[in-house]
Amino acid sequence: METETIFTVLVKIFIVIMLIIYLLVGIIMTKQIFLMNKAIKTKLAGFLNCAALIHMALILGVLAFAIVA
Amino acid sequence: MTHRTETLNSILPEQKDGTISSVVVLPERMEFETQNPNEQVYILLRRHIFSNIGWVLGNVILAVIPLVLFIILNWLSMDFLGDFSIKMSYILVAACIWYLFLITRSFMGFLDWYFNIYLVTNERVIDFDFNAFAYHKISETGLENIVDATQETIGFFPMIFNYGDVYIQTAGERREFDFLAVTNPSWVRDKIMDLRDLVKETPK
Numbered sequence: 092m093e094t095e096t097i098f099t100v101l102v103k104i105f106i107v108i109m110l111i112i113y114l115l116v117g118i119i120m121t122k123q124i125f126l127m128n129k130a131i132k133t134k135l136a137g138f139l140n141c142a143a144l145i146h147m148a149l150i151l152g153v154l155a156f157a158i159v160a
Numbered sequence: 161m162t163h164r165t166e167t168l169n170s171i172l173p174e175q176k177d178g179t180i181s182s183v184v185v186l187p188e189r190m191e192f193e194t195q196n197p198n199e200q201v202y203i204l205l206r207r208h209i210f211s212n213i214g215w216v217l218g219n220v221i222l223a224v225i226p227l228v229l230f231i232i233l234n235w236l237s238m239d240f241l242g243d244f245s246i247k248m249s250y251i252l253v254a255a256c257i258w259y260l261f262l263i264t265r266s267f268m269g270f271l272d273w274y275f276n277i278y279l280v281t282n283e284r285v286i287d288f289d290f291n292a293f294a295y296h297k298i299s300e301t302g303l304e305n306i307v308d309a310t311q312e313t314i315g316f317f318p319m320i321f322n323y324g325d326v327y328i329q330t331a332g333e334r335r336e337f338d339f340l341a342v343t344n345p346s347w348v349r350d351k352i353m354d355l356r357d358l359v360k361e362t363p364k
Contacts, residue, residue, distance in 0.1 A: 093243045106253065113260075117291040120268070126288055130298070133190040134179045135274070146267055153256045160249040 103157075110154040117150045162265060165364045171354045172233035180274075182206045182343045194298075196283065202355060203280040205348065207273055207341040208323035217264055226258055268292040278339045280352060282359070285328065287337055301337065303359040305330045309352050311345035328352065 124143040128136040173211070176185040184204040192201075250355055275290035285306070289297040313324030323343040328337040342348050 102250070106257070109319075110257070114265075116293060117264075123290075123292055123296065124271065127271075127288075127296060130193045130296070131191075131275065131277065131288060134189055138275075142267065146263065149260055149263065153260050154332075155254075156256060157253045160253050 106157050107154070110150070110157055114150050114154060119148050121147050164358065167358050168202075171351060173202065182208050183348075189361075192279065192286070194311065200282050201279055202282060203326060203348075205339060205342045207276065208318075208321060209273075210317060210321045210323065211341040212269060212273055214319075219266050219269070222265075223259070223262055226255060232328075244303045278337075278342070280355060282355075285352070287339075299337070301328075301330045302355050305359060306352065306356045307331050309319075309349045309357075311349045312324040313345060326352070 121143040123138055128139055161251050172185055172267050174185070175188075176183060177187055178184055182205065183197075186203070187204050189199055190201050190204065247360050256359045271292050272290065275288060277288045279286040279288070280303075282303075284302050286298065286300040289295070289299075308329050310329075311324055312327070313319060313322075318341070319363075322345075323341050326339040326342055326345050326348050328339070330337065331333065339345075339348060
């Protein structure tokens with residue numbers, strides 16, 4: 092029972108740390124997309140900015156779900 | 161109609177536009193940050209769409225793996241939850257992270273293709289290099305600096321789908337521009353050289 096608790100806590104910590112790193116990666120990626128959309132203005136620019144924000148929202152959603160679960 | 165416009169019409173006779181296309185001729189609603197007031201984009205090139213097959217197939221396989229694993233373990237009736245009796249919520253979180261990773265990978269693959277573009281304008285050739293979280297690099301050279309262009313088509317798929325590399329030698333500081341895996345490399349090489357000649361014939 093004690094082993095199970097330690098294991099559970101370790102897995103939770105590991106997942107949360109992974110997701111926080113993932114969140115940082117997502118922020119850098121979103122910034123890069125904004126920069127490139129500024130450098131090259133195409134018809135898809137608005138759509139790509141939205142997609143980058145949705146992607147960030149997904150990462151935050153999964154992070155929240157992992158913490159709650 | 162001026163001689164220059166006539167010659168340009170003979171080099172690029174028709175417009176070929178498309179939001180997600182690997183070759184766009186005389187694109188509309190396309191601008192870039194360092195564009196000069198009278199600068200017009202003649203050709204926009206991306207890698208051939210088939211060059212994305214690697215990450216697309218990789219993602220399809222990675223998307224199927226958890227499902228296959230789940231079905232096999234279910235079929236074998238294995239107690240894969242083990243002694244730790246992993247809760248269903250853990251499996252759900254793991255699945256969410258896995259598919260989030262796949263979404264990111266697909267998005268990055270698409271962006272890598274979409275933003276790595278080569279532009280040929282009435283003044284210069286510009287090479288935009290982009291990586292989703294590492295760097296972005298922009299190189300350019302004047303059309304009049306182009307010395308010669310070489311095309312190369314190597315491999316089974318490039319032969320079938322007609323794509324390949326075009327190497328542009330320049331007299332500028334950066335000696336070579338590489339247009340990698342572009343559609344119809346012969347056409348690209350020919351048009352670049354024709355546009356170079358046009359610029360040299362009709363100086364600003």
